[in-house]
Amino acid sequence: MIKKKITFLNKKYQLGQSEDEKTPDTALTPLSIKEQLQSDDSDTGTPSKMALTPLKMSKFKIQHEKSKSSFAHGGRALVNRRDIFAEHPFRQLIFGQRTTQETLLKHIEYTKRGVTYAAKSLKPPSEKFLQQKQVDIPLKDKEKKILILDLDETLIHSCTSKEKSQVQLKTEDGQLLRFNVRPYLAYFLDCLSTFYQIFIFTASSPSYALALVDYIDPLEDKILGIFTRNHCLETKNGYFIKDLRILRDVDLKNIIIVDNLTHSFGFQLENGIPILEWTDDEKDQELKYLVDYLIEASQCEDVRDFNREKLKLHDLIDYIF
Ligand SMILES: [Mg+2]
Known part of the structure; x- marks a missing residue:
């Protein structure tokens, strides 16, 4: 039996109508937020100008070590190639089995910006505002954990006019959408809908x-509902934050969110x-391998303990490249 998808699109939460309603940022320095953050993402923007130590790429270059073995060819010592990615303290932030140095470092850098911004600049909204x-959400199974998924650059990518797209379709209001679908998305939803709502x-x-x-989700049997921009909290500098506490009466130990933007x-x-x-x-391969991680997390008493131990996001704040 196909479950009916329940959307929250009609909930009229008028956010950001006045400055008072926006969640304020705690400035690190008088000019820090505006100058350090600048939107460059299709939905909410990545804090992109946090002061960072310039990357020292040479630190991560493949190094060759002289073999201690006396065995040699033609007088040239054998070398051992170290797996520098496996040893990287934040290798776990990419789930796929293969990555490049450039991809890994860029992802760590973006994630560090998001974590630092969240930890040092975001000030939570008042209880009253929250x-x-x-909203009340229609949970079918109180024992089953909740998985929240971002869309853009997490599950799909909306193409610009210059990009080729895999899919084209029109919205109800006639807007043409051109987008790509991330590999393994169907497999991801199929597997995880057994373990999560x-x-x-x-x-x-x-x-x-x-x-x-x-x-x-054409059969409407994998995704139970949609939260959109109206459900985000907007910061004064225009970032949209997804505060999980808007899910009324849901214990945070039972919710996981997957998003390409950490500050979200x-x-x-x-x-x-x-x-x-x-x-x-x-x-x-991210969705393919993230399935394994999320299934393991679904078995934990508190997903926050699991993430803290596995991902070590807070350690990024003091990490120097
Ligand atoms: Mg996104």
């Missing part, structure tokens, strides 16, 4: 989200998985 935004949480518009979710789950860093952003790589 209560106004809370799955919802989408996007900072994009309702009509856009509905059209995409209808496409990726900045109020609950330990509930989040900062997935590698995706646009068109047909060999991408």
Whole structure:
């Protein structure tokens, strides 16, 4: 039997109508936030100008060590090639079995920015404001954990006019959508809908989200509902934050969010998985291998303990490249 998808698109939470309603940022320095953060993402923007130590790529170059063995060919000592990625303290932030140095370092850098911004600049909203935004969600199984998934650059990529797209479709209001679907998405939803109650949480518009979710879950039996931009908290500098506390009466120990933008789950860093952003790589394996991680997490008493131990996001704050 096909379950009816329940959307939250009609909930009219008027966010950001006045400065008072926006969640304030705690400035690190008087000019820090505006100068350090700049939107460059299709939905909420990645804090992109946090002061970072310039990457020292040479630290991660493959190094060759002289073999201690006396065995040699033609007078040339054998060398052992070290697996520098496996040894990297944040290798776990990419789930796929293969990655490049450039991809790994870029992802770690973006994630560090998000974590640092969340830990040092985000100030949570008032209880009263939060209560106004809370929604009841239709949980079928109180024992089953909840998986919240971002859309853009996590499950799909909306193409620009210059990019070739895998899929084209029109929204109910006539808007043409051109997008790519991340490899293993169907497998991902298929597997995890057994272990989790799955919802989408996007900072994009309702009509856009509905059209995409209808496409990726055509039988409406994997995704239970959609949270959209209206459900985000908007910071004064224009970032949309997905505060998981808007799910009324849901214990945070039972919620995981997967999002390519770390600051999106900045109020609950330990509930989040900062997935590698995706646009068109047909060999991408993140969703495939994330399945294993999430199944293991679903068996834990508290997903925050599991994420803290496995991902070590807070350690990024003091990590120097
Ligand atoms: Mg995204």
